[in-house]
Amino acid sequence: MISSLQRILEITAYVLGGLIVWLILIRIVRKLFHFPAPAFIGIFLDSDLRRGMQPAEDFIRAAGIQPGMRILEIGCGSGAYTTFTARAVGPKGKVEALDIQPAMLAQLEKKLAHPAYLDIQNITLHQASADELPFGDGELDLVYLITVLPEIPDQARVLAEIHRALKPGGILAVAELIIDPDYPPKATTTRRCQKAGYLLEDISGNFWSYTARFRKPD
Numbered sequence: 001m002i003s004s005l006q007r008i009l010e011i012t013a014y015v016l017g018g019l020i021v022w023l024i025l026i027r028i029v030r031k032l033f034h035f036p037a038p039a040f041i042g043i044f045l046d047s048d049l050r051r052g053m054q055p056a057e058d059f060i061r062a063a064g065i066q067p068g069m070r071i072l073e074i075g076c077g078s079g080a081y082t083t084f085t086a087r088a089v090g091p092k093g094k095v096e097a098l099d100i101q102p103a104m105l106a107q108l109e110k111k112l113a114h115p116a117y118l119d120i121q122n123i124t125l126h127q128a129s130a131d132e133l134p135f136g137d138g139e140l141d142l143v144y145l146i147t148v149l150p151e152i153p154d155q156a157r158v159l160a161e162i163h164r165a166l167k168p169g170g171i172l173a174v175a176e177l178i179i180d181p182d183y184p185p186k187a188t189t190t191r192r193c194q195k196a197g198y199l200l201e202d203i204s205g206n207f208w209s210y211t212a213r214f215r216k217p218d
């Protein structure tokens with residue numbers, strides 16, 4: 001009995017230790033080499049397991065998403081949050097879902113073709129890079145990035161592009177989750193966005209999952 005308990009504790013220690021080493025190694029690799037999150041993780045990103053850690057309803061509330069808004073989601077990936085946003089803005093609102101990787105957008109396109117999402121008609125997909133947004137000046141009510149900003153090599157340039165495309169008084173929401181190898185603490189995100197000219201309005205969540213909401217000055 002005692003030896004099987006010892007065995008279970010040993011295995012748990014190995015698994016946890018292995019996980020910590022893996023997370024440290026992957027963070028080092030991500031610091032040395034910049035590349036977008038591979039498309040095969042789209043299945044995990046758009047899973048209930050992941051949304052259990054970063055619930056869509058919490059994000060929508062924290063970001064200040066309201067019916068009728070025109071919203072840009074940068075780095076939408078496989079669309080884990082896109083359909084929730086599309087329903088939250090309603091038929092008078094619009095979601096521009098943008099990603100640099102066609103393979104991610106293909107997963108979102110497939111998701112939207114599923115009968116469960118056929119009611120959603122207010123999403124437009126864009127294959128583009130965040131540092132050259134295909135939108136005019138002051139067009140958008142709200143721009144958000146979920147586990148995307150720290151993955152972008154020139155964040156200052158992207159934050160300036162978002163600033164250009166947002167309306168005066170528009171919202172920038174940035175959400176992060178600790179299991180992302182690029183995860184930055186709240187202070188880093190706040191500093192980066194304030195440096196780019198945004199005003200911090202609110203940060204909700206906790207140490208491992210948070211949403212920071214900023215405003216472009218009027």
Ligand SMILES: C[S@@+](CC[C@H](N)C(=O)[O-])C[C@H]1O[C@@H](n2cnc3c(N)ncnc32)[C@H](O)[C@@H]1O
Pocket residue numbers: 036037045046074075076077078079080081098099100101104128129130131145146147148151152
């Ligand atoms: C970790 S995934 C997160 C996907 C989604 N936001 C989510 O939370 O499920 C990061 C996404 O950002 C996209 N991405 C990375 N760099 C980008 C860039 N410069 N412009 C647009 N999208 C980018 C990647 O292709 C990937 O789909």
